[in-house]
Amino acid sequence: YKKIGQGAYSSVYLAYNIKDKDTTYAVKVIKLNKLPEKVRNKIKIEVDILSKLSHPNIIKLYDVIFEKCNDKNVSHAYLILEYCEYGDMYKYQAGRPFNELYAQFTAVLVISLLL
Secondary structure (H helix, E strand, O other), X not given: OEEEXXXXXXXXXXXXXXXXXXXXXXXXXXXXXXXXXXXXXXXXXXXXXXXHOOOOOOOOEEEEEEEEOOOOOEEEEEXXXXXXXXXXXXXXXXXXXXXXXXXXXXXXXXXXXXX
């Protein structure tokens, strides 16, 4: 695994399928046992929404694996996601001028995703 991202509550790693090493995935590892209940609920909503979406401009969620610690509480969630080699929108936008034309393009893209 190679770490490709870090967030407030999770880390993202580049992974591949053992049977098909040409297929890469992003694995988001979330430490659930250290999160407030409110944040855990937001993560559940994120997983629920991603599992129902199918759009070429939205990252695909392939699977979710929950790990229990000592047969008690779930300690980690592993989200198996489509890997995007150019990163997320934040990284894509970083260092680029955010002019009016680009703002319009981004707004149209976001609206088309919601429809």
